[in-house]
Amino acid sequence: MSMLIRKFLVGLLCTLCLLGAGCAVTEKKSAADKVELQVAAAASLTDVLQEFAAAYEAEHPQVKLVFNFGSSGALQQAIENGGQADVFFSAAAGQMVRLEQAGLLLAGSRRDLLENELVLIVPRNDTSAPADFAQLADKGVPQVALGEPRSVPVGQYAEEVLRNLDLWEQVKDKAVFGTDVRQVLAWVESGNAGCGIVYATDAAHSDKVQVAAKAPAGSHKPIVYPAAVLQESRHKQEAQAFLAYLAQRQDIFTRYGFDVK
Template sequence: MYGLKTNIIALISLLLFSLAVAGCTSSENGDKAQENASQKEVYIVAAASMTDAVKEIGANYEKQHPDVKLMYNFGSSGALQSQIEQGAPADVFISAAQKQMNALEEENLIDKATRKDLLENKVVLIVPKDSTLVLDDFAAAATDKVSKIALGEPKSVPVGQYSEEIFTNLNVWSDIKAKAVYASDVRQVLSWVETGEVDCGVVYATDAAISDKVKVLLEAPAGTHKPVVYPAAMVSSSKNPEIAKDFLAYLSQDEQKAILAKYGFDVK
């Protein structure tokens, strides 16, 4: 009888403890759900080459603004431009070229007053880390030394547009086109070079800097392409314009400029 009593007491104690734990967990989950519900979602739409830097800066911003949840959309600037034109959620747009931002400005889809040139980048030719390929200059990519070269799609990917401009000015574009493999954004070019699916590829210096699986063979010759300038602006349809403007200003703070510089960007 005594043992039975003890077991019943132990069972009741365990049940009360379980209920207490469940209550705490429910309370914590409720608090978290309430916190998430009160957060404002702000969409940062940015060129693929900005992925790592923007995510790091964004994490800093969220720590300082717990009421804000940043949502990211990275890709080729041309594809992102099309998405904004079609009404996709967007508060801040950072393009890897002026062309896409100019088009959106002409359509009144960005707030012209918030537009600014944020930073610059360089265009480089990369090869897999263990590659033995030797090229004296960019034009040599058109020779028989290279059978496949990865490029961004010139119609929608800025790095592809810069690549076409460079090789056209070097008078070898027709030969390059015959061996080109086109990627949907600069990170896909990087990936193909990393895995050795191509002999070489053209990316931004910042993309090459984040990978230990590639090496930079050459930098594009001066004067062969327009400056690689990244403009940023608030999207006109922003549902959180004050936060969007604040984030744009935040990008220009010294601490955030240091992060951009760390990833190899030339900060304006």
């Protein structure tokens, strides 16, 4: 092999190594630059937001959505105690108002995005289950699954309905209280509770329960889902862009049974 060819091959090899190193640096930098948005969201939003994540990340590959699902009250308290989040998506206005009053929301970022309904559910094909809210007071109904009213919005709405129907005093002593709406749903699905009160969207999610009745009109305040960027977010611009996307993709919410604002 001539000296000229040898020099050419050595030079080519060095160039390829440099290009490979450059690509590795670029890939490493790209991964490091990816933004993780922490979203604290009501448990009743679990399924719909997971679909949103797939759609949003496909269109915005520089963003990864990380969800913390739970009761809105527990999430609110975690945020108040310094828990990290970029976005809060609540199943009720009260929790959002308290964070706003505490100065923990980015001014002007709140959006009221959705509405929901409250329903009484029973195990599918259970002919002995109560057929309406009035029957919850019957002695033949041993347990009623509810969200914990002190911290779970669906429990607060349920208590409001039962008080307005003059049923609370008869029902409260046989109520079993869940930590969020999905626990209430799971108890009725498994038959551990013969009935429960959940959101219409959660009932629609399950093939193991059926809706016995809807809460009567005017028996509770409107179920509104607000979302906002948190003041302590390190990614305010990306968080606001995500909220704007949620507002634009109403089709996904309606497919899961939510009413859009």
